[in-house]
Amino acid sequence: MFDLIIIGAGPAGITAAIYAARKRIETLIITKDIGGQAALSGDVENYTGYQFISGPELAFKFEEHLRKFDLTLKENEAAQEVKRAANLIRVRTDKGSYEARAVIIASGKRSRELGVPGEKEFKNKGLTYCATCDAPLFSGKDVAVIGGGNSALDAAIQLIKIADKIYIINIAENLSADMIMQQAARGSPKVTVINNSRVTAILGDKPEGNGAASNSRSHKMVNAIKIKKAGKEELLPVQGVFVEIGLNPNSEFAPEVEKNELGELKVDPYNQTNIPGIFAAGDVTDVPEKQIVIAAGEGSKAALSVFKYLITNPRGL
Numbered sequence: 001m002f003d004l005i006i007i008g009a010g011p012a013g014i015t016a017a018i019y020a021a022r023k024r025i026e027t028l029i030i031t032k033d034i035g036g037q038a039a040l041s042g043d044v045e046n047y048t049g050y051q052f053i054s055g056p057e058l059a060f061k062f063e064e065h066l067r068k069f070d071l072t073l074k075e076n077e078a079a080q081e082v083k084r085a086a087n088l089i090r091v092r093t094d095k096g097s098y099e100a101r102a103v104i105i106a107s108g109k110r111s112r113e114l115g116v117p118g119e120k121e122f123k124n125k126g127l128t129y130c131a132t133c134d135a136p137l138f139s140g141k142d143v144a145v146i147g148g149g150n151s152a153l154d155a156a157i158q159l160i161k162i163a164d165k166i167y168i169i170n171i172a173e174n175l176s177a178d179m180i181m182q183q184a185a186r187g188s189p190k191v192t193v194i195n196n197s198r199v200t201a202i203l204g205d206k207p208e209g210n211g212a213a214s215n216s217r218s219h220k221m222v223n224a225i226k227i228k229k230a231g232k233e234e235l236l237p238v239q240g241v242f243v244e245i246g247l248n249p250n251s252e253f254a255p256e257v258e259k260n261e262l263g264e265l266k267v268d269p270y271n272q273t274n275i276p277g278i279f280a281a282g283d284v285t286d287v288p289e290k291q292i293v294i295a296a297g298e299g300s301k302a303a304l305s306v307f308k309y310l311i312t313n314p315r316g317l
């Protein structure tokens, strides 16, 4: 049995782990990946100490820091259920079952889906949820970014250097992204913002032409999206679709923990949930504003709260 299990190794989970290790708390980290959304960010210009650093670079620095400590790390493993049992917390994963006196849930968020015809069929066949991972595949192509917030604008800005034309399809009357990002996107002649528009379908076909051998020639790829504007539907020819319409919390595996209407785990100022011994930190919680520096700070606070909890509850719950 461990003293602490941390679920997730994004900025919140990694920082919690570093603080826990420095307090000599025997810790197991269970995570699907290392870096979380931070590794997917394009340019990060608001993490203290770095005027500019790319998301993957910052995530690498987090990982380097994490690996300096003597912690048990289970990568490529997903928590499926976290439950309180007698005087401990049990975590069931897709690979096993573990027990600890306390748990910090730091499982962050995942991309929200559009829920329109063609979305599932064309996923990874021209449609993607990760600009940082996939933008380089769209060199010289026309693409649509769906959304109007910071993530959408971050994707559009990354694509300026790569794609030919970038349409930002925004459901609202105005973009909601930070003004500095809007200015960066609108400053490029490649970018067209289409407000008050809803995507209703993703369309595709087998690409025309022969030439270079490519896997993509054997199956259908995105070649257009259908959008509805002022009651009228129209086709917009694009070869790429970047879905950036927000995020859902990864909180389903903690059924006993109280959540808000968005599914975020409710925590008090000490990162304690309604279940004694279960703490939470970062984007998965109802703490306002979702940022790397906030997630990291919350992770550190959660680990310090666990330290106090373990001292005051020497035999667990």
Ligand SMILES: Cc1cc2nc3c(=O)[nH]c(=O)nc-3n(C[C@H](O)[C@H](O)[C@H](O)COP(=O)(O)OP(=O)(O)OC[C@H]3O[C@@H](n4cnc5c(N)ncnc54)[C@H](O)[C@@H]3O)c2cc1C
Residues within 6 Å of the ligand: 007, 008, 009, 010, 011, 012, 013, 030, 031, 032, 033, 034, 035, 036, 037, 038, 040, 041, 042, 043, 044, 045, 046, 047, 077, 078, 079, 080, 106, 107, 108, 109, 110, 151, 154, 250, 253, 281, 282, 283, 284, 290, 291, 292, 293, 295
């Ligand atoms: C495109 C993009 C750009 C961004 N740009 C910025 C920026 O410039 N500046 C900024 O401050 N913030 C930015 N953000 C937001 C920032 O990345 C997040 O606020 C931050 O990463 C949240 O950290 P977290 O640790 O709470 O969660 P996450 O980063 O989401 O990490 C969650 C971790 O939990 C793991 N996990 C999830 N489910 C499970 C499970 N069931 N079992 C085990 N492990 C699980 C994941 O694999 C991951 O390791 C951006 C986000 C995106 C998507």
